[in-house]
Amino acid sequence: xxxxxxxxxxxxxxxxxxxxxxxxxxxxxxxxxxxxxxxxxxxxxxxxxxxxxxxxxxxxxxxxxxxxxxxxxxxxxx
Amino acid sequence: xxxxxxxxxxxxxxxxxxxxxxxxxxxxxxxxxxxxxxxxxxxxxxxxxxxxxxxxxxxxxxxxxxxxxxxxxxxxxxxxxxxxxxxxxxxxxxxxxxxxxxxxxxxxxxxxxxxxxxxxxxxxxxxxxxxxxxxxxxxxxxxxxxxxxxxxxxxxxxxxxxxxxxxxxxxxxxxxxxxxxxxxxxxxxxxxxxxxxxxxxxxxxxxxxxxxxxxxxxxxxxxxxxxxxxxxxxxxxxxxxxxxxxxxxxxxxxxxxxxxxxxxxxxxxxxxxxxxxxxxxxxxxxxxxxxxxxxxxxxxxxxxxxxxxxxxxxxxxxxxxxxxxxxxxxxxxxxxxxxxxxxxxxxxxxxxxxxxxxxxxxxxxxxxxxxxxxxxxxxxxxxxxxxxxxxxxxxxxxxxxxxxxxxxxxxxxxxxxxxxxxxxxxxxxxxxxxxxxxxxxxxxxxxxxxxxxxxxxxxxxxxxxxxxxxxxxxxxxxxxxxxxxxxxxxxxxxxxxxxxxxxxxxxxxxxxxxxxxxxxxxxxxxxxxxxxxxxxxxxxxxxxxxxxxxxxxxxxxxxxxxxxxxxxxxxxxxxxxxxxxxxxxxxxxxxxxxxxxxxxxxxxxxxxxxxxxxxxxxxxxxxxxxxxxxxxxxxxxxxxxxxxxxxxxxxxxxxxxxxxxxxxxxxxxxxxxxxxxx
Numbered sequence: 066x067x068x069x070x071x072x073x074x075x076x077x078x079x080x081x082x083x084x085x086x087x088x089x090x091x092x093x094x095x096x097x098x099x100x101x102x103x104x105x106x107x108x109x110x111x112x113x114x115x116x117x118x119x120x121x122x123x124x125x126x127x128x129x130x131x132x133x134x135x136x137x138x139x140x141x142x143x
Numbered sequence: 144x145x146x147x148x149x150x151x152x153x154x155x156x157x158x159x160x161x162x163x164x165x166x167x168x169x170x171x172x173x174x175x176x177x178x179x180x181x182x183x184x185x186x187x188x189x190x191x192x193x194x195x196x197x198x199x200x201x202x203x204x205x206x207x208x209x210x211x212x213x214x215x216x217x218x219x220x221x222x223x224x225x226x227x228x229x230x231x232x233x234x235x236x237x238x239x240x241x242x243x244x245x246x247x248x249x250x251x252x253x254x255x256x257x258x259x260x261x262x263x264x265x266x267x268x269x270x271x272x273x274x275x276x277x278x279x280x281x282x283x284x285x286x287x288x289x290x291x292x293x294x295x296x297x298x299x300x301x302x303x304x305x306x307x308x309x310x311x312x313x314x315x316x317x318x319x320x321x322x323x324x325x326x327x328x329x330x331x332x333x334x335x336x337x338x339x340x341x342x343x344x345x346x347x348x349x350x351x352x353x354x355x356x357x358x359x360x361x362x363x364x365x366x367x368x369x370x371x372x373x374x375x376x377x378x379x380x381x382x383x384x385x386x387x388x389x390x391x392x393x394x395x396x397x398x399x400x401x402x403x404x405x406x407x408x409x410x411x412x413x414x415x416x417x418x419x420x421x422x423x424x425x426x427x428x429x430x431x432x433x434x435x436x437x438x439x440x441x442x443x444x445x446x447x448x449x450x451x452x453x454x455x456x457x458x459x460x461x462x463x464x465x466x467x468x469x470x471x472x473x474x475x476x477x478x479x480x481x482x483x484x485x486x487x488x489x490x491x492x493x494x495x496x497x498x499x500x501x502x503x504x505x506x507x508x509x510x511x512x513x514x515x516x517x518x519x520x521x522x523x524x525x526x527x528x529x530x531x532x533x534x535x536x537x538x539x540x541x542x543x544x545x546x547x548x549x550x551x552x553x554x555x556x557x558x559x560x561x562x563x564x565x566x567x568x569x570x571x572x573x574x575x576x577x578x579x580x581x582x583x584x585x586x587x588x589x590x591x592x593x594x595x596x597x598x599x600x601x602x603x604x605x606x607x608x609x610x611x612x613x614x615x616x617x618x619x620x621x622x623x624x625x626x627x628x629x630x631x632x633x634x635x636x637x638x639x640x641x642x643x644x645x646x647x648x649x650x651x652x653x654x655x656x657x658x659x660x661x662x663x664x665x666x667x668x669x670x671x672x673x674x675x676x677x678x679x680x681x682x683x684x685x686x687x688x689x690x691x692x693x694x695x696x697x698x699x700x701x702x703x704x705x706x707x708x709x710x711x712x713x714x715x716x717x718x719x720x721x722x723x724x725x726x727x728x729x730x731x732x733x734x735x736x737x738x739x740x741x742x743x744x745x746x747x748x749x750x751x752x753x754x755x756x757x758x759x760x761x762x763x764x765x766x767x768x769x770x771x772x773x774x775x776x777x778x779x780x781x782x783x784x785x786x787x788x789x790x791x792x793x794x795x796x797x798x799x800x801x802x803x804x805x806x807x808x809x810x811x812x813x814x815x816x817x818x819x820x821x
Contacts, residue, residue, distance in 0.1 A: 095362065097227070097230050098362070099361065099362075100224070100226055100227075100230045100231075100234060100497075101230050101233035101234050101237070102234070102237065102361070102424055102427045102428070103234060103237075103238075103423075103427075103493075104359070104361035104362075104424065105359040105361070106359070107358075107359055109220060109224070110220040110221065112220075113218065113219070113220030113224075114220065117218070117220075125358055125359065126358050128221070128359070129353070129354065129358040129359040130354070130416070131221065132221060132359075133353075133354065133414075133415055133416040133420050134414075134415060134416075135221070135222055136415055136419070136420055136423065137415035137419060137627075137630055138631070138634070
């Protein structure tokens with residue numbers, strides 16, 4: 066029972082009952098592809114800030130710059 | 144009733160897999176279809192995933208979905224993000240899959256299709272996937288800590304430092320061998336080089352697009368990049384046919400080595416958004432698309448395997464591709480695809496920070512590695528569909544081919560110069576002889592499969608285009624690994640040197656950035672140059688060194704995993720990691736010992752140096768130095784891992800004999816907020 070509930074809860078993030086499943090289908094697909102390839106997703110960041118109940122600390126340019134910079138620390142396998 | 148159905152279904156899958164293995168193992172002389180290989184692999188993966196990974200998840204690790212993961216606790220919308228398990232599966236797979244699972248099986252095909260396939264399929268189920276899963280689990284319970292940090296905390300500080308040094312040295316050998324593969328694929332190939340050179344301005348353009356003009360619009364930039372890349376691929380064919388333009392892109396291996404070194408240095412000091420990120424996106428799209436297309440193409444044409452199950456080189460140890468017998472060299476030649484220590488860096492890197500619930504680690508850690516093994520099996524199929532004579536002519540230097548000519552002739556692996564000329568012309572190249580490294584022969588195999596599938600579907604075959612597409616596909620993500628690897632190597636060097644000179648450890652201090660990048664590039668550049676000028680082709684000495692180092696890193700990861708299991712009070716299950724650890728230590732130490740001390744000059748570094756002693760060649764001093772350097776590197780790897788194993792054994796003994804309290808450094812339990820109605 067709790068397993069099934071969780072599979073929905075994760076997508077919604079905690080508390081607000083809205084999130085990826087509330088997005089239109091094309092936007093959901095775009096978000097999935099962005100996460101899969103590790104691309105920045107400012108809208109998701111704004112969603113997160115709304116859910117967490119605090120204003121965004123980064124503008125879009127700063128967010129993208131930080132996101133790309135952090136990719137430089139990652140390793141690609143052989 | 145449902146249980147009976149499940150028993151019957153899994154019994155059927157097991158029986159089908161066993162039957163496929165039977166066909167593969169018992170066929171001698173007759174042609175075997177690739178379908179049997181695929182069936183054996185897929186059935187084994189299914190059974191392994193369904194039963195063994197479940198056992199690991201529930202009994203050994205005790206995954207608990209009620210426990211909040213780091214992604215939930217530290218959710219910041221950037222690097223800590225709870226992510227759907229299938230999305231993260233794709234993300235993790237894109238990070239772990241590189242050239243290794245493609246090239247290793249191609250080189251191991253020298254022993255025939257059977258040894259490599261068995262190692263790929265069985266090794267992954269009981270070794271590689273377990274390693275990825277256990278490190279992912281351990282990192283998940285430790286707020287996403289890295290392998291080095293876990294070694295330091297759970298084993299001891301010396302182990303942490305040892306692991307970090309091991310990673311740095313492995314990185315240098317890895318980058319050298321990957322660069323060698325690209326150099327061997329692009330030498331005297333104007334079409335290939337033009338296409339790869341074009342990827343640099345394309346990536347720069349994409350970088351400006353994503354960062355400056357349309358911040359974060361990766362999709363737009365990638366679509367534009369893909370179109371330009373396709374244009375460059377087609378234009379490469381035109382360039383190769385122009386007598387005045389083609390020489391600009393026709394270079395020797397030595398010239399390409401200097402270009403690679405310069406490229407590696409520039410790429411590692413440029414901001415990541417400019418070259419690394421866009422190239423990474425391009426290669427990720429290309430990688431996933433090509434692997435899917437290759438799988439479909441193999442399923443469409445189900446090609447027959449022309450390589451025998453076992454070749455004479457399995458027992459003779461005089462293979463022209465690389466020296467050494469099946470044991471232990473088949474097991475270090477195929478690292479990625481069966482078990483790869485490098486994966487432990489990814490499994491303790493970004494992935495644990497994105498897992499939404501603990502049980503997802505099973506699909507992502509264990510299942511992701513199964514998919515990589517499947518890529519390795521497809522590479523094995525692509526290599527084994529080649530005529531064995533063509534395969535050996537492509538992967539061997541003329542000198543080594545001459546040495547092995549008698550065995551090749553007796554086995555029927557002969558090829559005429561006309562056949563090689565015709566094949567080269569069909570692939571749009573001037574020659575395909577002595578293209579060691581595995582990438583070109585894989586590209587020919589893939590081109591034939593793609594061409595077969597497209598003609599089966601009614602299209603034109605376009606061998607040359609498919610060949611250069613495959614070369615571009617391999618070179619693109621090798622260059623991505625070189626970009627990221629040089630940068631990560633630079634960070635490590637800065638961190639290590641920072642203990643002595645703190646200013647040098649500042650990653651934003653440009654003199655330190657330049658100096659450390661130059662040192663890392665010089666390190667792998669030297670080994671690359673050594674491989675390029677090696678009379679035996681470089682792969683013979685460098686690939687085994689890479690295999691040994693990669694497997695030894697896996698041994699480090701399994702040591703850490705075993706230590707954590709013992710400390711968690713799960714010593715009765717420690718065999719899940721200690722058994723593959725024992726196997727890895729056995730094969731790597733045996734291979735390392737043979738590479739250093741074998742009396743066969745083709746195999747042993749010291750014997751090779753001794754055989755050159757009376758030579759009048761002007762290069763003799765350098766060749767002897769290289770042999771001694773390789774000896775030092777192999778002994779260093781073996782010593783580093785011996786230290787780690789000894790310190791781990793001591794820790795296990797102290798904990799198990801209750802002389803020391805078992806202290807695990809797990810993050811405190813926090814209940815998940817996702818559970819509703821529990």
